[in-house]
Amino acid sequence: MDEDFEYFLSKFGPPMAAQPVTSTTVERYRGRLPDQLLRYWQELGFCGFKGGLLWITNPEDYESALEAWIGDTSIAEEDAFHVIARSGFGELLLWGTQSGFRYQIVSSTGWILQKSGSRADIATGEADRSLRWFFSGTAPESLDIKDKQQRRLFDRAVAKLGSLAADEVFAFEPMLALGGKQELDHLARRNIHVHLDLLAQVTPREILDRAALAKRAFGA
Structure with missing residues (x-):
């Protein structure tokens, strides 16, 4: 493993509930997703981390969900997006073939968070580096949800309900x-x-960039 993914593992711990990835699946996404991600798939499989807080996903399994969430928005015209990871609360992390990590769908609230992406790096052949930075830059806290008293929920949910399976949220x-x-x-x-x-079907969607998210969260 490269040092960026080693740093990711230092935060999230070893993989769990790994499912082997077939060569057919790897080749399906060759040229559409970074080679570095395909190597992670081959090494680790599709798997979860930290009790199911984060999952490396098979994008094919989430194609219908992606269509349901962004198919009728301008996002669908921006790039070809794939769900490469998801959280234990059903947040979907989208990687664009040309733009990298560009959107995060917070399905519980309907917020679609706009990220800076890495279009310039990908255009100059640095997709693998961008992918490594995606993992090294992901923190457990960024995927957790707080209750109204600002207490994080995930570990308490695991203690009460148990660790998630690969198809659970x-x-x-x-x-x-x-x-x-x-x-x-x-x-x-x-x-x-x-x-x-x-x-x-029931949650209104709202696309939020960083400024809009800050205004929504803090009234700034």
């Missing part, structure tokens, strides 16, 4: 868009594909 019930509360007692383990589909 911690879901708020009722969904936040239907009046649910962002509290531990309102979390349940659910199938992620079913849950993402239901969320897409």
Whole structure:
């Protein structure tokens, strides 16, 4: 493993629930995703980390969810996007063939967070380096969700409900868009594909850049 991924592992720990990746799947994404990511797939498989807080995903499994969430937005016309990772709360991390890590879908709230991406680096042949930085720059705290008292939820959810399986997510019930509360007692383990589909049907979407997110979060 390269030093960037070693740093990622120092934060997230060893992989769990690994599923081998076939050569057919690797070749399906050759030229569409960085070779470095394909090497991670071959070395580790599709797998989870830190009790299921983060998962390296098979993009093919999330094509329908991606269509449901961005298919009718301007994002779909911007680049060819793939879900390369997702969180234990159903956040989807999107990698664009030409733009790198450009969007993060926070499915529980409907926020689609715009990232800086790495279009210039990819255009000059540095997609692998950008991918390594994506992993080294990802922190567990950035994928956790806080309750209304600003207490992080994920570890407490694992302690109460158990670690997630590869097809599971911690879901708020009722969904936040239907009046649910962002509290531990309102979390349940659910199938992620079913849950993402239901969320897409009832949750209004909002594309937020950094300034808009700061204004929404802090009123700045």
